[in-house]
Amino acid sequence: MNEALRRAMSNARLSDRELAERCGVDLKTVGRWITQPGRIPRARHRWAACEALGEDETVLWPTAAKRAIKLGPDREIVSVYPYRSGCPAVLWRSLITQARAELTFAGYTNYFLWLEQARFGTALRRKAAQGCRVRFLVGRPDSDLTRTREQDEGVALTLSTRIRVTLAELEKLKDQHGIRARFSDGHSHLSVFRFDDDMIVTPLLTHHVGHDAPTLHLRRHQDNGLFDRFASHTEELWNNGTPLWGDNTHGQT
Known part of the structure; x- marks a missing residue:
């Protein structure tokens, strides 16, 4: 019996059926997670369960965590995805939910976050x-760099349009203490998203x-x-960077 999982479900007041719905699996699968302690769910299902139960993966499935331990210079690489679209949305949500001190979104548009979350x-x-520092870096919609990248991408939903969607959403948040945003051109081909000691990095390929x-999903x-680099x-x-609006964090960097 996976006692840690059963206890977490009890504490969260989630039934087998409710957890199955949260994780996108059938009821029998959750039953096997509980009654077969050696059975390790797929990574996306573990992340979904951890988010639903408010527990860490190392508590619910310590064997999976141990298997992921690396000793070489690549030990900070948790997962690799050939495409950002293949990185589970539940992973993003879990990282956002679990962050306590730092959330930094340094994507050139950050548009997909508003669309997918x-x-x-x-x-x-x-x-x-709750005291978490939230920061956004975005590109300038009218810059020469943005126009050059738009020509390179050649898609109907232009880069400048995606940036303006983000700017409109950020405008709604500028009254919130602790949320800041700045323009920058230096990350036009490399997006970095930080969640405390976790990070998602996406290097942009030409014509994509x-x-x-x-x-890459990294952990410090x-x-x-x-991670530190x-x-x-x-x-x-x-x-x-150049602030989108006045400083509303009273000296915080």
């Missing part, structure tokens, strides 16, 4: 109200839009590793 603005307000970009395990890159862009 239900009530994204509400979630950001809640995180900021963001959802076609290869994607060392000083000056992959991408974090330093983002901090430099932030420090050199």
Whole structure:
């Protein structure tokens, strides 16, 4: 019996059927998770269960976590996805939900977040109200760089349009203490999304839009590793960026 899973379900007051619905699996599958402790769900189902139950994967399925432990220089790489669209939406939601101190969205448009994450603005307000620092870096919709990238992408939903959608959504949040946004051109071909000590990185390929970009899920395990290098890159862009609106965080960086 997976006692940790059963206890987490009891604490969350979720039945087998309710957890199955949250994870997108059938009722019998959840039953096997509980009664067969050696059975490890697929990664996307583990993430969904962890989000639904408010528990860490290492608590519910410690064997899966141990299998993922690496000792070499690539140990900060949790998962690799050939396309960003293949990175489960539930993973993004789980990382956002679990973050306590830092949420940084350094995508050139960040448009897909508003499209794929239900009530994204509400979630950001809640995180900021809880003391989490929330930051956005976005490209300038009217810049020469944006126009050049639009020509390269050649899609109907232009880059500038996607940026303006994000700017309109961010405008609704500018009154929230702890949420800041800046313009930057330095991340036009590399998006970095940070959630405390987790990070999703997507390097853009030529003639491709963001959802076609290869994607890395990183988790910090060392000083000056992959995570820290991408974090330093983002901090430099932030420090050199131009605020979208006045500072509403009273001296926070």
